[in-house]
Amino acid sequence: MTDFFDKIKYQLDKKLPFAVYSKPVSDIVTGVFQKTGAVHNLTDFNARGFVFAPFAGNDVVFIPKDDAEVITVKNEASIEAVLNDLEQPKIDETAKQEFESLVKKCVSVIKGRQFEKLVASRTEKVPVTTDVITIYKRLLQTYPNAFRYCFYTPKTGLWMGATPEQLLKAHENTIKTVALAGTQVYSETKEAVWEEKEQQEQKFVTDYILQRLSQYSSDIQATQPYTFRAGNIVHIKTDITADLKESSNIGEVINSLHPTPAVCGIPKEQAKQFLLDNEGYNRKYYSGYLGELNYDFGSGTSSKTDLFVNLRSMKMSEDNAQLFIGCGITKDSNPEKEFFETVNKSITMRKVLV
Numbered sequence: 129m130t131d132f133f134d135k136i137k138y139q140l141d142k143k144l145p146f147a148v149y150s151k152p153v154s155d156i157v158t159g160v161f162q163k164t165g166a167v168h169n170l171t172d173f174n175a176r177g178f179v180f181a182p183f184a185g186n187d188v189v190f191i192p193k194d195d196a197e198v199i200t201v202k203n204e205a206s207i208e209a210v211l212n213d214l215e216q217p218k219i220d221e222t223a224k225q226e227f228e229s230l231v232k233k234c235v236s237v238i239k240g241r242q243f244e245k246l247v248a249s250r251t252e253k254v255p256v257t258t259d260v261i262t263i264y265k266r267l268l269q270t271y272p273n274a275f276r277y278c279f280y281t282p283k284t285g286l287w288m289g290a291t292p293e294q295l296l297k298a299h300e301n302t303i304k305t306v307a308l309a310g311t312q313v314y315s316e317t318k319e320a321v322w323e324e325k326e327q328q329e330q331k332f333v334t335d336y337i338l339q340r341l342s343q344y345s346s347d348i349q350a351t352q353p354y355t356f357r358a359g360n361i362v363h364i365k366t367d368i369t370a371d372l373k374e375s376s377n378i379g380e381v382i383n384s385l386h387p388t389p390a391v392c393g394i395p396k397e398q399a400k401q402f403l404l405d406n407e408g409y410n411r412k413y414y415s416g417y418l419g420e421l422n423y424d425f426g427s428g429t430s431s432k433t434d435l436f437v438n439l440r441s442m443k444m445s446e447d448n449a450q451l452f453i454g455c456g457i458t459k460d461s462n463p464e465k466e467f468f469e470t471v472n473k474s475i476t477m478r479k480v481l482v
């Protein structure tokens with residue numbers, strides 16, 4: 129395992145792209161280490177490799193399988209979740225006011241019937257004194273149910289995260305995805321009770337995914353919504369499975385789903401533009417997607433795709449981490465409550481930084 133983490137340091141020193149990740153509930157860590165320095169862009173969705181896509185635009189970064197050395201290791205430490213209590217962070221009043229005014233604006237355009245739902249987000253910098261390897265090991269330990277990753281190219285910079293949200297899992301013609309939305313702080317003693325607003329917010333996502341997939345499949349199944357835990361918070365989740373028609377193309381399915389209303393809004397294109405115009409910062413790769421495209425690096429199997437939405441993520445610099453956090457806004461949103469929801473979500477990252 130030490131050699132594995134030395135390899136990460138080597139890639140960073142030499143400015144060579146890499147993706148290191150562990151899938152939900154797995155104790156295997158896979159390293160996809162690019163051998164050459166050029167940053168590749170994805171131009172063909174039939175290609176095999178590791179993909180890192182932004183929220184908006186076509187600048188999809190790619191590590192092709194044929195340019196990578198693959199190393200897998202077992203995560204040696206116990207994978208039991210380490211969930212120490214973390215103090216509520218100090219509130220930045222200016223950031224709070226700015227975010228609340230963004231939420232108010234979202235609510236007003238939703239009430240004006242331009243949108244059904246929007247996902248407002250913000251970014252925040254947290255000082256970091258711990259090294260990247262230690263932070264990544266903590267992510268591995270603390271969030272066993274999430275896709276825990278560390279990704280670097282000289283173009284994107286260094287990103288890390290522990291995302292609870294699958295965008296698409298595919299094996300030949302069978303695909304799986306989820307509708308995830310609604311957030312509450314996890315309680316060990318009380319079962320989550322979901323309000324109408326949260327149920328509606330999640331149903332928007334389910335309905336959108338079912339509608340989008342109906343173009344590619346006549347055999348779609350969805351579970352009832354259920355409560356799903358992601359670290360210190362819980363969400364509402366629906367699991368969706370579909371058999372794609374023979375003629376379907378994986379790239380089309382991905383682009384039809386992404387960005388889903390779990391991270392963007394309805395209607396999609398207008399919501400994306402509204403967020404680009406109004407959020408006041410660049411999301412970059414936050415709420416984009418990442419993962420294995422047409423290739424399972426762990427087993428060396430083709431025709432498998434395993435992509436996740438880039439949530440609970442952060443961009444690392446020399447002395448700070450830039451966190452990205454968002455939440456779903458509907459006509460019934462309360463701006464202050466939504467701000468505190470972003471604070472609660474930020475704890476996922478803060479916990480591994482201190």
Ligand SMILES: C=C(O[C@@H]1C=C(C(=O)O)C=C[C@H]1O)C(=O)O
Binds near residue numbers: 249293309363455
């Ligand atoms: C946008 C984020 O999370 C998404 C939004 C959620 C919500 O609005 O309740 C819940 C889960 C995610 O689909 C984020 O974590 O930044």
